[in-house]
Amino acid sequence: MALAGGATSALAQTTGQPMHWQMGLQAPVTPIADAIHWFHDVLVNPIIIGIAAFVLVLMIYVMYKFSEKRNPTPSSTTHNQLLEVAWTVIPVLILLVIAVPSFKLLYAQYDYPKPDLTIKATGNQWNWTHSYPDHGNFSFTSVMLNDQERQALIAKGIPAPRLLAVNNEVFVPVNKVVHVLVTASDVIHNWTIPSFGSKVDAVPGRITATWFKARKEGVYYGQCSELCGKDHAFMPIAVRVVNDAVFNEWVAAVKARDRNKVREIQERTALAQAGAKVADAASR
Structure with missing residues (x-):
C-alpha cells in the first residue's frame, strides 16, 4: 500500500x-x-x-x-x-x-500576504467566470470541454482529462502570491483546487477569499465542491501556472480580445508543459 x-x-x-x-x-x-x-x-x-x-x-x-x-x-x-x-x-x-x-x-x-495578483471567481449554474481587476478587469467564462473538443486537443498531444479540461484556463504566474475573491451569481458553489490547498464557498451577494502561491509550473485542476444543481459535476476549474513572460503575453492577448492568439498560447503552453512533465517522469 x-x-x-x-x-x-x-x-x-x-x-x-x-x-x-x-x-x-x-x-x-x-x-x-x-x-x-x-x-x-x-x-x-x-x-x-x-x-x-x-x-x-x-x-x-x-x-x-x-x-x-x-x-x-x-x-x-x-x-x-x-x-x-x-x-x-x-x-x-x-x-x-x-x-x-x-x-x-x-x-x-486566512492570513493573506500582500498579493502580486488578484482574481475574482464567480460561480454560475454551471460554469465559472474569472476576472482580473489588476489588469483592466477583463473576464472570461470557463466551460467544460465536451468529448469531441477533448479528442481534438488529445490528437495534438495536449492532455485534456475528462470532466476537468476547460475551454478557457486561468493563467497565473509561478511563485507569485495570488488572491482569489470568490462569489456566486445564483446559488452556493465552491472554488476548490486540491493541489493548492484552496477551498472556499462562493456565496451569492457575498465575497469570500482564498490565496495561493504555486511554486511549480503546470496545470492544476479543481471542481465545484458544493452541491449546486443538476450539472454540479460539470463545472471544473483549470489553473495554468506559467512563467512571467508567458503570463504577460497571455494577458496582452486577452486584453486585445485576440481569441486565436489566446488559444495558441494556451495550446502551446500546454504542449510544452506536457513535454516537460514526460521528460521529468522519465528522468526519475
Whole structure:
C-alpha cells in the first residue's frame, strides 16, 4: 500500500489532478497545501492509526483473557479511579496536540500576504467566470470541454482529462502570491483546487477569499465542491501556472480580445508543459 501510494503521489505531482487508484491527497504545490499534507500525513493519521491499533489489541486481549472459559467468575469491580482519570486526561492531551497545529494552519489560510495578483471567481449554474481587476478587469467564462473538443486537443498531444479540461484556463504566474475573491451569481458553489490547498464557498451577494502561491509550473485542476444543481459535476476549474513572460503575453492577448492568439498560447503552453512533465517522469 505504501509503494502504491508513493507511485500515485509521483503521478499526481506531474499532473495536478486525481489519478486512478490514488491513495492520499493530491501532491501539494503551495505552502498551505504543504502544511495540510503535514497535518494529515505526519500528525493526524499516525494518531488515528495508533488509537485504532491500540483498541484492536485491547479488544483481542479482553476477548481472550476474560472469556467465559478462562474467567468463569467475573470480577465485581465497578470503578477504577486511576483508569478513569487516564481515559479522560489522555484524550484531552491528544486533542490538544492536534488543536495547536490545527489552529496555526487555519490562521495561515486566512492570513493573506500582500498579493502580486488578484482574481475574482464567480460561480454560475454551471460554469465559472474569472476576472482580473489588476489588469483592466477583463473576464472570461470557463466551460467544460465536451468529448469531441477533448479528442481534438488529445490528437495534438495536449492532455485534456475528462470532466476537468476547460475551454478557457486561468493563467497565473509561478511563485507569485495570488488572491482569489470568490462569489456566486445564483446559488452556493465552491472554488476548490486540491493541489493548492484552496477551498472556499462562493456565496451569492457575498465575497469570500482564498490565496495561493504555486511554486511549480503546470496545470492544476479543481471542481465545484458544493452541491449546486443538476450539472454540479460539470463545472471544473483549470489553473495554468506559467512563467512571467508567458503570463504577460497571455494577458496582452486577452486584453486585445485576440481569441486565436489566446488559444495558441494556451495550446502551446500546454504542449510544452506536457513535454516537460514526460521528460521529468522519465528522468526519475
